[in-house]
Amino acid sequence: MKSCEVNFDGLVGPTHNYGGLSYGNVASQSNSQQSSNPKEAALQGLAKMKALMEMGFVQGVLAPQERPDVAALRSLGFAGTDAQVIQQAAKQAMPLLVASCSASSMWVANAATVSPSADTADGRVHFTAANLNCKYHRSIEHPTTSRVLGAMFADQKHFAHHAALPAVAQFGDEGAANHTRFCRDYGEAGVEFFVFGRSAFDTRYPAPQKYPARQTLEASQAVARLHGLRDDGVVYAQQNPAVIDAGVFHNDVIAVGNGEVLFYHEDAFLNTEQMLGELQGKLGKLGGNFQSICVPRAQVGVEDAVRSYLFNSQLLTRADGSMLLIVPEECRANERVWQYLQGLTSSGGLIREVKVFDLKQSMQNGGGPACLRLRVALNETELAAVNPGVIMTAPLYDTLTQWVDKHYRDSLRETDLADPQLLLECRTALDELTQILKLGSVYPFQIN
Template identity: 55%
Template sequence: MTAREFNFDGLVGPTHHHAGLSRGNLASQEHRAAVSNPRAAALQGLAKMRALADRGHAQALLPPQPRPDWNLLAAVGFAGRDAATLDRAGREAPALLAAAWSAAAMWTANAASVSPSADCADGRVHFTVANLNAKLHRAGEQRFTARLLRRVFGNASHFVVHDALPASPALGDEGAANQVRLAASHGEPGVELFVYGASAFDPSRPAPKRFVARQTDEAGRAIARLHGLAPGRVVHAQQHPAAVDAGVFHNDVIALGQRDLLLAHELAFADEDGTLAALRRALDPLPLRHLRVSSIELSLADAVRSYLFNGQLLDRPDGRFTLVVPAECRRIDSVARWLDDRLDAGDAIADVLVCELGESMRNGGGPACLRLRVALTAEEAAAVHPGVLFTPALHARLADWVGRHYRDRLVADDLRDPALAAEVARALAELETLLDLPGLYTRD
């Protein structure tokens, strides 16, 4: 079966700001209270989409979540007229107010776990919405995400969208950021690797000491069952605790894969040899190409600062790959040397595409964070809501929309401004029309 991989990038929302809400994400913490530029953030994301589409890759987008989250504010005791609610929350609980305005859904790799139809027992593409319950500012995303995915992937003959797993630390799930799929091609049955930071029920396994692991083994196993994956085609592996403590809060900050290639730091997995052996058994007879990066070549600190492993591997006709990386990878000497060595070696990575994503990077998200990978057959692609499929014309309309509606400066005090809430409501109402998704932002 023939299939093509689509990148569904998150359209950065108009409330992108640096509140430092994500402990364990070093960039988020470092830039807490910095001035953000929502307009630049959105335009940088759109430029990345355009760059990939111009190279012939299948590109689509998912719109931002409605903000502020009035339901969250009401649930914690801030209810009433909008202006009074924002003012009181800003005075009494500014961190809760920042959480209600969070634009973290722009990192669409956390939206859901995805299994293509070639892997699933019923021959349909399966999505499980991530519960994201490790962080308050993200835990409320799941409701809108489920609604959105059911609008975009609404054809039940081709797609299944599962609700998020129960909101419990035992089933902590952060979506596709902890999932890697390897296969001969996107349309062939593949092997799905689910990476977790801890087990909820087995205290004998090693655990990080500095930061709490967000993804559990139990969540990955539940998703594999929900998606109807063949047990022999699934591998579950634990993240190295040292990596988590170094700021690797998701697997996609330390490893990535595409087709038969796994690019990973030597400290990506708690049991590197066992993980690789399990992948080779599951992939057999397809050989695994393993590109290992040692700590001598690249320290964990530089891996986290650069987000090298949060890049994207894009297919090329010659069987090699284009590696998409943030501009920081060229600004850090050890990473730049590694990239040059790979290009000189002439191995799996044929070229490097550098993207300027500074606004996203300052909150701890690189190229891979911004997109959800979905492999689709031609028939499945035809069943996707067409309004979100990326075209040059849509890019132009969205760039104009961003220019008219987004601020170029946002700080914490602005979150108390009812004018900002009104601006966002007007912007999202227009976006519904641009993407042909009427009623998407109807306020509950």
């Protein structure tokens, strides 16, 4: 049965703003308080989706969340009408209002961890929503994320959904941003690769000193158990604490994998040779041929990797088996990174082509091409069971661009978040979006 890997990209929400909320994310912090352009951000993301669809890749859309999150503000003691809650928060605790308005759900690499049916004990595709408990503004996402994923992948015969792990530091889970999968074919059993920043209980693992390690070993192990993964189909690796302190807040900022290939920076991991050997051995037992491409620090330093988001790229397999790398414009603007990429594609190696996309609005808030997508490997039967309303087509692209033009502002500053009208605009837009994507009632304002 034919299988493919579908990229479900996050649709940027109407409250896209630069709140500087993500400590440890250099881009997020350095652009804090600047004026954002939600309309441009959404259109840039949609343009990438359309381009990949036109290249022949199956492309999906994952809806944004309701913001500001008035229910979250009420749980923190603000009361009255929705407008009064927003105005009180703006007056008494502006940072909480900014957090409740975050459009960070656009980076759906953090939405969940996904295991395809070829890997799981019950033969279903498994989803575990990420708790994202390291940052308050992200920790409030998973209830809506679970409902949206449930509406997209509703057939229980093919799809299994798990609640987020306990929202405590010991089980910090950042989803697919620290998870990838290696396989000979998307429909065959593969090796799932979990990267963690620290262990909650085992002091033998070193921890970063400056920035928090968001993913724990214990969270990764729990997800593997929930998904019914075989021990010989899982590899755990620790991210280098030094690169976390350099601004590599997720593994997908320093490495990316696809098929049988891992593209990574020389400083990405601890115990790299041992890890590579384990991946090679386990994939080899499944008939695969694991291959790795190491980017030397002498050619591209960690600072350049973080600034350009070279590794927060999409590594995709074309129909002819060649590999394509989708990178942000910032890679072309960085002389050392671009020189490396030119040499990479001209060498006749595994990666044959690089395509550049303008994602400046997302990049300035700390998310590149890979942050914007959640990968789901599906066979033909499973793909047919996906809600068809979320699969990108030319008519859907046209409808969504018109929807963005109709509902989104072209400028948003922190002071604008105190405007109660913004909540009404967001709800009106999302109510219409659920009809476009055929999601049903997934937002709190639609349910309560």
